[in-house]
Amino acid sequence: MWWHLLPLSILAALGAAAAPTCSSAPSTLHLPDAPYDNFFYSDCNTAVQVVVTTPQPDSNLSLISPRLVIAWPAGNSGVCTYFAPQNGVNGSLGIEVVNSTVGTPLAATYGDSNTTSGNDTTPFYGVTGTIRFNSSAILTVPILGSIRTIRDFVEGPSLLRPQIQDSINASSLSNGGALLERLWLDNVTSTHLNFTPATSGSVTVGKNNTLTFEAGDYIFTAQFNYPQLKQLSPAQVLTNTSTGLIQQDPERTSALSFLSYSTKLLAGAWRFLTYFGRDSMISALLLEPILSKGENGAMEAVIASVLERINRTDGSVCHEETIGDYATWLNENQYGLYSTEAQCDYKMVDSDFYLPVLMNKYFVEDPVGRTRAGAFLNTSAGAFNTSNGDLNYLQMAAINAERIMNLAAPFAGQSNQTKDNLVHLKDGQIVGEWRDSTYGIGGGRIPYDVNTALMPAALRAIASLARNDFFANQTQWAELADEYAQVWEDETLSFFRVTVPESDAKQLVSSYAQTIDFTGPNKTDTIDGDVIYHALALDGNNNQSQVLVMNTDDCFRHFLLNTTASQHQLTAFMNQTANNIRRTFPAGLLTDAGMIVANPAYGKDPVYAANWTRGAYHGTVIWSWPLAMMAKGLEQQLGRCETTNSSAGHSNHARIRIPDFCQDATVYDNVKTAYNALWDSIEANQAQLSQEVWSWTYDSSNDQFLPTPLGVMPPPPGSSSQTESDIRQLWSLTFLAVTRNTSFR
Ligand SMILES: *[C@@H]1O[C@H](CO)[C@@H](O)[C@H](O)[C@H]1NC(C)=O
Ligand SMILES: *[C@@H]1O[C@H](CO)[C@@H](O)[C@H](O)[C@H]1NC(C)=O
Ligand SMILES: *[C@@H]1O[C@H](CO)[C@@H](O)[C@H](O)[C@H]1NC(C)=O
Ligand SMILES: *[C@@H]1O[C@H](CO)[C@@H](O)[C@H](O)[C@H]1NC(C)=O
Ligand SMILES: *[C@@H]1O[C@H](CO)[C@@H](O)[C@H](O)[C@H]1NC(C)=O
Ligand SMILES: *[C@@H]1O[C@H](CO)[C@@H](O)[C@H](O)[C@H]1NC(C)=O
Ligand SMILES: *[C@@H]1O[C@H](CO)[C@@H](O)[C@H](O)[C@H]1NC(C)=O
Ligand SMILES: *[C@@H]1O[C@H](CO)[C@@H](O)[C@H](O)[C@H]1NC(C)=O
Ligand SMILES: *[C@@H]1O[C@H](CO)[C@@H](O)[C@H](O)[C@H]1NC(C)=O
Ligand SMILES: *[C@@H]1O[C@H](CO)[C@@H](O)[C@H](O)[C@H]1NC(C)=O
Ligand SMILES: *[C@@H]1O[C@H](CO)[C@@H](O)[C@H](O)[C@H]1NC(C)=O
Ligand SMILES: *[C@@H]1O[C@H](CO)[C@@H](O)[C@H](O)[C@H]1NC(C)=O
Numbered sequence: 001m002w003w004h005l006l007p008l009s010i011l012a013a014l015g016a017a018a019a020p021t022c023s024s025a026p027s028t029l030h031l032p033d034a035p036y037d038n039f040f041y042s043d044c045n046t047a048v049q050v051v052v053t054t055p056q057p058d059s060n061l062s063l064i065s066p067r068l069v070i071a072w073p074a075g076n077s078g079v080c081t082y083f084a085p086q087n088g089v090n091g092s093l094g095i096e097v098v099n100s101t102v103g104t105p106l107a108a109t110y111g112d113s114n115t116t117s118g119n120d121t122t123p124f125y126g127v128t129g130t131i132r133f134n135s136s137a138i139l140t141v142p143i144l145g146s147i148r149t150i151r152d153f154v155e156g157p158s159l160l161r162p163q164i165q166d167s168i169n170a171s172s173l174s175n176g177g178a179l180l181e182r183l184w185l186d187n188v189t190s191t192h193l194n195f196t197p198a199t200s201g202s203v204t205v206g207k208n209n210t211l212t213f214e215a216g217d218y219i220f221t222a223q224f225n226y227p228q229l230k231q232l233s234p235a236q237v238l239t240n241t242s243t244g245l246i247q248q249d250p251e252r253t254s255a256l257s258f259l260s261y262s263t264k265l266l267a268g269a270w271r272f273l274t275y276f277g278r279d280s281m282i283s284a285l286l287l288e289p290i291l292s293k294g295e296n297g298a299m300e301a302v303i304a305s306v307l308e309r310i311n312r313t314d315g316s317v318c319h320e321e322t323i324g325d326y327a328t329w330l331n332e333n334q335y336g337l338y339s340t341e342a343q344c345d346y347k348m349v350d351s352d353f354y355l356p357v358l359m360n361k362y363f364v365e366d367p368v369g370r371t372r373a374g375a376f377l378n379t380s381a382g383a384f385n386t387s388n389g390d391l392n393y394l395q396m397a398a399i400n401a402e403r404i405m406n407l408a409a410p411f412a413g414q415s416n417q418t419k420d421n422l423v424h425l426k427d428g429q430i431v432g433e434w435r436d437s438t439y440g441i442g443g444g445r446i447p448y449d450v451n452t453a454l455m456p457a458a459l460r461a462i463a464s465l466a467r468n469d470f471f472a473n474q475t476q477w478a479e480l481a482d483e484y485a486q487v488w489e490d491e492t493l494s495f496f497r498v499t500v501p502e503s504d505a506k507q508l509v510s511s512y513a514q515t516i517d518f519t520g521p522n523k524t525d526t527i528d529g530d531v532i533y534h535a536l537a538l539d540g541n542n543n544q545s546q547v548l549v550m551n552t553d554d555c556f557r558h559f560l561l562n563t564t565a566s567q568h569q570l571t572a573f574m575n576q577t578a579n580n581i582r583r584t585f586p587a588g589l590l591t592d593a594g595m596i597v598a599n600p601a602y603g604k605d606p607v608y609a610a611n612w613t614r615g616a617y618h619g620t621v622i623w624s625w626p627l628a629m630m631a632k633g634l635e636q637q638l639g640r641c642e643t644t645n646s647s648a649g650h651s652n653h654a655r656i657r658i659p660d661f662c663q664d665a666t667v668y669d670n671v672k673t674a675y676n677a678l679w680d681s682i683e684a685n686q687a688q689l690s691q692e693v694w695s696w697t698y699d700s701s702n703d704q705f706l707p708t709p710l711g712v713m714p715p716p717p718g719s720s721s722q723t724e725s726d727i728r729q730l731w732s733l734t735f736l737a738v739t740r741n742t743s744f745r
Contacts, residue, residue, distance in 0.1 A: 126223020315403030444537020558633025
């Protein structure tokens with residue numbers, strides 16, 4: 001077995017006990033993405049991702065340097081080390097992880113608990129492998145502890161915290177290797193990283209925890225004694241009827257399993273290897289048909305993770321959790337507390353609304369969920385935050401629903417449909433929904449997706465849950481929430497609607513194409529009428545009453561709502577989405593590289609073109625999940641045209657009237673055309689779909705848009721760092737469940 005291959009000195013340091021035996025072979029995944037090389041390893045005891053970065057001939061050396069990252073879901077923990085060539089010639093050092101006698105290329109390690117620290121019984125789990133240096137190298141910066149601490153260095157202004165860095169100890173090992181170790185701020189957990197020459201060579205310890213390596217192969221071992229999570233295997237994440245996907249699509253199902261655990265699903269690897277509310281719930285809604293139901297299933301893991309983390313005082317859903325070493329650091333530095341208690345970030349305003357929608361989908365509409373509601377909702381909510389132990393999941397859900405009802409009430413009041421009564425971002429925050437970067441919604445205070453789609457969808461779900469006796473203390477919600485929903489469905493779109501007369505539209509697009517030096521056709525010839533779209537937000541920067549950026553957030557309404565009252569509004573809404581997708585950028589949203597999430601061509605102010613760029617996280621770039629949600633949303637709307645009385649029943653309401661747009665040949669054809677154009681571009685970009693986000697370049701010689709990593713694009717003005725995209729992102733795996741409906745061809 002593997003540990004017999006380790007040098008004896010390491011064995012002694014680890015303790016000689018064996019890890020609990022796993023009944024199945026480890027799961028591994030190798031995803032090269034130069035300059036990054038990604039390795040995933042998991043077995044029944046532990047899970048880890050290893051990322052090796054090595055400069056390529058065309059790399060920008062001020063951004064890309066040799067780096068080894070080891071990331072563990074447990075505690076959102078990790079190790080990051082940067083290397084420099086000893087000869088000082090930038091770009092000359094190459095590093096790689098190679099197969100060897102210790103692993104192919106990785107293997108798990110196990111060691112006894114640290115008995116010297118008294119009563120801690122958590123064993124050390126870790127990973128080992130062989131790293132190869134093509135020339136002599138210096139390990140310049142080690143960071144041991146939390147992924148959040150690593151991100152503060154990698155993405156922030158190279159921030160290193162003395163309190164964390166000064167507690168790293170470097171020491172030489174008798175076998176010619178060296179050990180870096182750090183005791184966490186909890187005084188219990190330690191992270192260790194050691195390097196041992198595989199054959200010849202040596203490691204020397206220098207000042208400031210630097211290590212110097214001769215060229216050659218070194219066995220690295222990284223481990224820590226923190227409680228591990230319980231991963232859901234591919235068969236455990238999927239419903240029984242979907243397990244065929246494990247054979248058909250081993251890579252995506254392995255990635256989904258790597259991000260799925262018994263207590264939560266994780267947003268992405270490696271930068272977001274922990275709970276994020278919005279990511280988990282959007283993923284669960286899109287993956288719902290294939291996600292495992294019932295006790296210990298993935299659906300309940302998602303819903304429980306959200307309920308556990310609600311702010312009991314005001315019902316807000318947690319956006320991002322802070323756990324592990326970073327939580328202890330934050331407790332001390334932000335609150336002056338010496339505590340390891342996890343923290344939550346509640347700054348988002350959109351996340352609250354996904355919860356009732358997801359609960360309704362599972363506990364009301366799903367037959368398994370219906371049988372589980374009683375036992376599940378009776379669970380105590382104290383597992384994440386012990387002080388919530390006196391509340392159960394149902395009470396947490398009711399507190400969240402009450403928040404939504406209170407936020408909805410003013411706008412729903414008679415003659416009260418004013419901008420002031422719409423949902424605003426929280427005071428002091430510049431972000432609040434999924435476009436959560438500086439340029440995301442252009443400083444807008446009142447986001448489009450939240451007000452026109454998420455709020456009414458949540459209200460419909462609360463009404464349905466109430467009709468099914470979930471809120472015994474609030475029986476009036478069964479009708480009241482529907483009344484509110486009607487107003488929010490019918491009266492919000494008009495605040496955001498932007499109509500650009502045809503001739504203005506052509507002129508705006510033409511001058512935008514010039515402004516950005518776009519080398520492809522400007523596509524003004526495809527503008528065959530007034531251009532209509534919905535502003536990203538209201539009350540933006542520079543006194544913009546509407547943030548004039550065409551966008552993909554129509555997908556929320558298409559996916560989450562089947563509106564009925566205003567047929568005229570629905571027809572126009574379907575038509576403008578379809579027109580904007582049918583048209584190619586810069587006139588519309590589609591490109592050969594996928595559908596861009598933001599198109600600033602119709603904003604008159606030149607600042608729009610400057611801020612929503614190909615290098616901005618939420619600029620003229622492509623995200624995977626909006627492709628999936630738009631595709632599914634359009635499919636559902638087209639599906640309403642097929643509805644007959646006998647196919648009703650899944651829905652909260654017997655709202656089975658066939659919408660008017662189905663009978664308007666122009667509109668119906670537009671929607672079908674858009675659906676198929678979108679799917680053609682999804683199918684052409686299979687290689688990108690599991691990534692978080694990507695950008696494009698225009699290839700004039702072949703007249704096409706080429707997908708291009710976001711990380712190689714220059715960042716927008718005023719932004720200090722580039723964004724490294726996650727190689728795998730939970731909500732980018734939703735094409736496992738979202739597939740093309742060929743009956744709409
Ligand atoms: C490492 O070994 C695995 C399993 O034998 C193999 O699939 C893979 O190609 C090898 N990798 C390298 C870099 O040799
Ligand atoms: C065990 O814990 C003690 C005390 O906290 C610490 O000094 C020591 O470095 C730890 N040993 C290991 C192997 O982590
Ligand atoms: C050991 O247990 C005692 C009593 O339960 C506790 O106060 C102390 O914090 C524990 N120490 C460690 C290092 O976990
Ligand atoms: C860890 O130990 C230090 C030194 O004894 C102490 O000041 C600190 O409060 C402890 N931290 C925690 C989280 O208990
Ligand atoms: C040690 O590292 C710190 C922080 O990176 C730096 O300020 C200091 O100059 C270094 N000291 C030596 C001797 O290199
Ligand atoms: C929870 O909500 C209350 C009321 O809005 C707020 O005062 C408190 O700071 C929130 N808790 C956290 C941890 O943000
Ligand atoms: C309903 O009200 C009772 C009595 O005030 C309270 O104990 C219970 O927690 C409430 N139920 C929910 C789900 O909030
Ligand atoms: C109308 O909105 C105002 C706040 O803008 C609020 O105070 C009032 O209660 C609302 N009316 C109703 C009937 O909800
Ligand atoms: C564009 O970005 C600049 C710099 O951050 C900012 O001052 C300006 O208000 C932004 N414009 C818009 C429309 O968001
Ligand atoms: C935009 O494209 C049209 C042809 O479709 C062309 O006539 C026009 O000159 C272009 N505008 C610019 C500014 O290049
Ligand atoms: C739908 O869009 C097309 C293309 O712009 C337009 O000709 C048609 O009038 C629109 N129909 C409706 C009902 O909006
Ligand atoms: C809307 O109707 C379609 C077609 O019947 C259906 O697939 C979809 O689930 C419905 N959406 C909602 C939110 O009820």
